[in-house]
Amino acid sequence: MDQSRAGISIEIYSDVVCPWCYVGKRRLERALVQSHGSVKGLIAWRPFQLNPTMPQEGMERTAYLEAKFGSTDAFKRLEEHVLEAAREERIAFAFEKIARTPNTFLAHRLIWHATRQDRQDSVVDSLFKGYFEEGADIGSSATLVRLAQRAGLDGADTERFFQKDEGVAEVKVEEAAGHRLGIRSVPYFVLNQAYGISGAQPVERFVEAIEKVLTQPATISAGATGKR
Secondary structure, eight states: OGGGGGGOOOOEEEEETTTHHHHHHHHHHHHHHHTOOOOGGGGEEEOOOOOOOOOOOOOOHHHHHHHHHHSHHHHHHHHHHHHHHHHHHOEEEEEGOOOOOOOOOHHHHHHHHHHHOHHHHHHHHHHHHHIIOOOOOOTSSSHHHHEEEEEEEEOOHHHHHTSOTTTHHHHHHHHHHHHTTTSSSSOEEEEETTEESSOOHHHHHHHHHHHHHHHOOOOOTTTTTOOO
8 A cells, every 4th residue: 555645634524414424425435445545544523513403302304394495395406416416326315214303413422432442434324324214313322322233333332321421522622623614514524634625526526635635735725615
């Protein structure tokens, strides 16, 4: 492996209820293969709540969509763009299975917890699949334990984790760091703490960015339009 590529780190600001974040994850993975880099172990997922004021118990999905988009029909039109991108990435979105839009803070705590066991990326995959393809209520700690087990975490240990306040302060600090960078939409990718990419960009854009960050320094620019 080219040792220069081993030094690449990628921080991904994301929310697990953001469909474009799921698409962006797949596109980044393809870009890493195409660029012949090996940075999987240096990917870090950072929290960004799209709905930070969401009630802890979440909200009925139809009511949420009507409040956010004005009507479910308006969302359907936006949904078509996501589905088109998802087909290319072989993601089987099943929006009709989602009954509730959750508060995602517990899910972000789980992702933080998974970092300590080197299972963060697997947990993120399990959460995306659970929510978008299976309609799982990822605002429920019981559901999160099940999805964590599927990703290789110990179920009993994860249950104990949720019974404590571990990760609460840390997740808030990480999310605040993203806001200080000026991030307003997700996904947002930071390469080598220097180069920012906003949105689920085409694979070619990620490949270009990886090559660029390897050859020259860059300055984070978080003001670009993101994907939602």
